[in-house]
Structure formats: structure tokens, C-alpha cells
Amino acid sequence: DTGVSQDPRHKITKRGQxxxxxxxxxxxxxxxxxxxxxxxxxxxxxxxxxNEAQLEKSRLLSDRFSAERPKGSFSTLxxxxxxxGDSAMYLxxxxxxxxxxxxxxxxxxVL
Amino acid sequence: AQTVTQSQPxxxxxxxxxxxxxxxxxxxxxxxxxxxYKQPPSRQMILVIRQEAYKQQNATENRFSVxxxxxxxSFSLKISDSQLGDAAMYFCAYRGRxxxxxxxxxxxxxxxxxxxxx
Numbered sequence: 001d002t003g004v005s006q007d008p009r010h011k012i013t014k015r016g017q018x019x020x021x022x023x024x025x026x027x028x029x030x031x032x033x034x035x036x037x038x039x040x041x042x043x044x045x046x047x048x049x050x051n052e053a054q055l056e057k058s059r060l061l062s063d064r065f066s067a068e069r070p071k072g073s074f075s076t077l078x079x080x081x082x083x084x085g086d087s088a089m090y091l092x093x094x095x096x097x098x099x100x101x102x103x104x105x106x107x108x109x110v111l
Numbered sequence: 112a113q114t115v116t117q118s119q120p121x122x123x124x125x126x127x128x129x130x131x132x133x134x135x136x137x138x139x140x141x142x143x144x145x146x147x148y149k150q151p152p153s154r155q156m157i158l159v160i161r162q163e164a165y166k167q168q169n170a171t172e173n174r175f176s177v178x179x180x181x182x183x184x185s186f187s188l189k190i191s192d193s194q195l196g197d198a199a200m201y202f203c204a205y206r207g208r209x210x211x212x213x214x215x216x217x218x219x220x221x222x223x224x225x226x227x228x229x
Contacts, residue, residue, distance in 0.1 A: 003155075004155075031215060033216055033217075041221055041222065042115075042202050042204075042220050042221050043217075044219075045216050045218070048214045048216055050214065055214055095215060097215070099161070100158075100217060102155045102156040104153075104154065104155040105155070
């Protein structure tokens with residue numbers, strides 16, 4: 001499978017715990033995006049990487065959220081001290097210069 | 112900031128019939144791209160069709176076509192000969208011009224759930 005892969009697909013955690021999601025983009029893609037999608041809504045942009053550089057962060061990305069893309073390959077999105085409002089689907093997408101290709105997402109449920 | 116609005120939370124269509132999903136957007140840019148994405152339940156989002164704003168001709172992809180009205184900032188999707196596999200959430204999305212500070216990110220509408228009845 002040469003598409004965008006995300007892990008884990010589902011994560012259930014208790015409020016206050018830390019969680020980390022991983023995204024493996026399509027290998028030749030230099031651009032990587034994280035989105036958050038709540039139930040019944042459209043995805044909202046969180047952050048963007050070009051290679052290893054994080055070039056843009058949304059105001060939605062509070063200080064409890066951090067994203068990295070070491071070496072410009074895979075990316076991680078960490079949420080510290082999770083809150084119930086963090087429950088959502090976290091989508092990763094990658095591109096080279098045009099079309100975005102999405103992964104299947106990582107669903108987070110915070111109890 | 113750009114906004115995308117989909118005013119139809121749900122739509123339904125009979126198999127083999129035609130359905131049109133609506134989308135409006137707001138932008139001050141003159142060069143941009145518009146997209147329709149399909150998100151089946153528990154599946155990844157896939158691109159259905161794209162339209163470059165500088166092109167007057169409406170895009171078509173097999174049974175999918177768009178009606179792009181730049182002045183009205185309207186971008187509707189028409190699905191002809193609807194099939195059961197077309198059932199999904201459909202998102203309209205906007206992207207700024209290449210090389211701009213939008214970095215190619217997409218701004219999505221709220222989505223329209225399409226049900227196809229056999």
C-alpha cells in the first residue's frame with residue numbers, strides 16, 4: 001500500500017492523558033498537513049510541514065498540541081493533557097505540489 | 112480569510128437519477144482552486160473533481176460535473192446516473208493559488224451527506 005497511512009486508527013484515552021498519532025505520507029511527497037474533523041463537520045486545518053519545516057500552525061493548535069516531522073518523512077501529532085473537546089478524527093494528508101492525498105484518519109475518544 | 116459554505120446538510124437521490132450538491136465560497140483572491148471530495152463512511156477522503164478558477168470551462172469527470180459561477184462564487188456538483196457507491200459525505204473545498212501563503216492547504220465546507228436509494 002503506497003498511500004498515506006496513519007496509526008493508530010482508533011485511540012480511547014482518559015482525560016488528562018497524553019496521546020500521539022503518527023502519519024506516514026506518500027514517500028515522494030514533501031508537503032504534509034494535519035486536519036481535525038469533528039462528527040458531521042468538515043476537516044479543519046491544524047498545521048503544515050514542508051519537508052521538516054513546520055511553516056504554518058492554526059490557532060486551533062493550542063499549546064497542548066505539538067507536531068513534528070523529523071527528517072521530512074513521517075510526522076507525529078502529540079496532544080498533552082487531553083480534554084473531552086479533543087475527541088475528533090485527526091486526518092493527515094500529503095502532497096508533492098498539487099492534489100492532497102488523505103489517510104484514513106486516527107479517531108480519538110477522550111473519556 | 113476564505114470561507115466555504117455547504118447549505119445542504121443532507122441530500123438523497125434515487126439510483127440512476129441526477130442530484131446536485133451546492134457550495135458557495137468567499138474569497139478576495141482571483142486565482143484559486145475548488146474541489147469536491149468524497150468521504151465514504153469510515154474511509155479516507157478522495158478527490159472527485161477539481162476546478163481552476165481561471166478556467167471558464169466547467170470540469171467534468173465521467174458522471175461528475177461542476178457548475179462553476181465565479182462571479183456568484185458558486186460551485187455546485189452534479190452527479191448523473193447515481194449509483195449506490197456514490198453514497199458518502201461530500202465536501203466542497205477551496206485552495207489558494209499555488210505559491211501563495213496558503214501553502215496549498217484546503218478550506219472545507221461543512222459537508223453534505225448523500226444517500227442513494229435503490
